[in-house]
Amino acid sequence: MKSTSKNLFLLLCIALSLVNCTKIDDLQDDPNRALEVPPELLLTQLETRAFNTISLSAALATRQLVYTDGVNSDQYYNWQRSGFGAYDDLKQVQQMILEAERTGLPAYRSLARFFNAYFIIDMTRIFGDIPYTEALQASEANFAPAYDEQKNIYLKVLDELKTASEELSENGEDIRGDVIYNGDALLWRKLINSYYLRVLLSLSHKTGDTDLNIISRFREVVNNPQDFPLLTSEEDNGVLPFHNIEGNRYPLFRNNSLQTAYYMEKTFVDKLKTLKDPRLFAFAQRTPQAVDQNLEVTDFDAYNGLPGSAPLDENVDKAGNGEASMINERYYTEPANEPGILISYAELQFILAEAASREWITQSAEGFYTNGIIASMRFYGISESEIDIYLQNPDVVSEDPSPEMILTQKHIAMFLNTGWQMFFEHRRTGYPEFDISGGGVLNNGRIPKRWMYPAKELTQNQAHLDEAIQRQFPEGDDINAEMWLIRE
Template identity: 65%
Template sequence: MKNKHTVLILLLTVFISGCSKIDQLQDDPNRTTEVTPELLLTNIEISAFNNVGTSAALACRHLAYTDGVNSDQYYNWQRSGFGNYDYLKQVSKMVEEAENNELRIYTSLARFFNSYFIIGLTQTFGDIPYSEAIRATESTFSPVYDTQEDIYLAVLNDLKSASDELTESEESILGDIIYDGNVLQWRKLINSYYLRVLLSLSAKTGNDQLDVVNRFREIVSNPSRYPLMDSNADNGALLFHNIETNRYPLFQNNGLQTAFYMEKTFVDRLKETEDPRLFSFAEITPNAKKQGLAEDDFNAYEGLRGSAPLDENVQVTVAGDASRIASRYYDDPENEPGLLMSYAELQFILAEAASRGWINGNTDEFYTEGIKASMEFYGIPEADINAYLEKPGAQLDPQNEIESILIQKHIAMFMNTGWQIFYEQRRTGYPEFDVSGGGVLNNGRVPKRWMYPSKEQTQNPQNLEAAIKRQYPEGDDINAEMWLLLEE
């Protein structure tokens, strides 16, 4: 299977080399004007599932950086980009080719990918172009901004349609490097992701149109119609291989080898609960190595405060008292897969839903299963998992169940799943991100969003200005609260 996937990726790489936009692909007379939907699917999957990176890890207090003042770590970011629209163009092209070849199953998958990429954009900015941006002709350069509420309504309907259509489909999926054409696993992923989107609307349970709680219950109460992930085997995961262009994205990354250290509040939490995942995430400190401490000795690990001034952190590293990120993240060309969504995350979603009273079920059982799944993903032996689950610090706090759940979700998403854990913390306030040090910018605040791309100010100024005025009285500000976060 790996060889088949590799050939598909290499073929696709040759085909789209030097071209990231579908309109360029169509306009170049020296390139083929036709491509099968399965080749497009492969590239779309790589874009969606490769959620490995350091920026979110710095912002979410997983890591700290020592080669300069990092804007993600110190909360001084400003603008983000509209790059997801390039992926949406590829999805649109896949739909076009699927319709030309009467392959409806790719249209169903396109509903999922459209939803995934557009949710990423709206969670970044707030209101964004959607209806016109996706369906407009090439001559439309100034699409209107849809409200975040309308976007979420459309996404929920599309995800439900995708799930229902796949239930009835008997077509094969070619070009699939995630589930190798297994339609049941795609249904599980889409339904599980649907629950993620619903949970992100936890402040909107009073909105009758969204009908968040009833939608959530409909999925969970009907597993035969809407199956969910059953184990880590169902993870939405992109495997990496020791082949050129297929390796782990941070393989041989020089900066990762020298300038990325574990964040102190994160390390302290893992040490306090004696969480063996620490040994998978980090190296022991240079001083611990000199002292001959073992790699499974929690005293051998220390972190840097993400909120501390850069010079303070540099002093700690020079003194040999900080743990670097584990070498597997830059030495292993395969390492762990990139995750769009995991079985562990689903269990934490169900735990939070049960805690909120949305569904029947034992919150503690979902919570415990999420921890187990996370530890199994990181290769923790069963005996160590069972020992950890017996520790007082690992128990679900009955006085603040959601905080316990989000802390475990934060651990499970270390260096993976993109910015998802940031959005979860933004939504709930848990776990608290340390801003107590003197290095934090943005007046000591964790931003709520990113400013719109500067190109929009010249290419689509009227619609941009209308969207900003509609949402943010204070203007296009990183601390402004989008509709998604306002209680209703």
């Protein structure tokens, strides 16, 4: 009896343990969790991430704005490390590729090629060499990917972008979930090809590299519009519109610090005043002193800025005395405001103007330069009559615009938009000059050339990180080190 009872007890325990295990396993599977996500939902998410390029940090670093509530590292050029957060976006890109294959919708795979290129370029120009070929291989137990050399990254990206455009010309099926171009494959091809030219121009220091063939690639696109359509007007702009809907409003809407601590930068305002540029009235408010003096909104003397390189206490005093213009109130009062720009027709025209001035293409730089100015001014709501007056200004117009003139106009066109693009343009060309003459600039009075690698890499991928640093930077992981991209 004792043996029988003992056996029954053991069987009961085993049965109960099996039941409990089954219940635990059941709990691991959430019946409400989606195992498959339609590619159109992933596309919308990627678009909102890539096209929302409104950046106060970039505006401070590019001498468009000044901050007065403390010593800002972007303004005073004392930043250190950045992060690898864009790899989270790349995970979504990879997922969209899988969903495109599952659903038999190849257009989403083509768009994934573009977003893959976009996020990778954004990271490599921040750091230098980064993981690419072995990135996102955690499912294969690769948690410490090797770093690709920057040149190889660019070679792969250029091929990816070209392939993306070619595939979209063949697979023009309806693209749902597209909040940028409403599913228009031709417009996407225009954007991708225009972005391709931006990437090529960013390699302007590498025209002698026969592997890259920068100039011949550039000419191939410009001289074959049937095969490589480009943005043809402001209506083609690659922009993310904002709406007065919760979760879709302009990112600076009701931003408290924007209302109290952000002012226009002096060298930027002075340039607009010298050129008699009416875009100043769209960017800024009159100084409190000008308001007290009843100066008109359209009076250039009503505007002034704070030197971005001046010590904080000096700027605080000037702002307190009513000597400085704050940013235009529309940036924090209008929930829709202007859209985020990934790349615009105006930027493309300035790209072509610079390429012409470098004799990469045979067309005249003047026409592209003028078209870029017109497109930018229309974007900011400047009237046609004011545009005509502006284009008669001898300080603006030129039959042979210099690189400085072209980059100055690009700088104006990218006010508080297009992310850090203008900083990288300055790093590449030296134009426009960013003021570092004041006593507030840190980093020994220098403008950094990059960001240090994420701290997590020191503990999670140190061997490959050390190898990449030694390969690129004899001085070590330093913000003033020159990466391959900008090395002559």
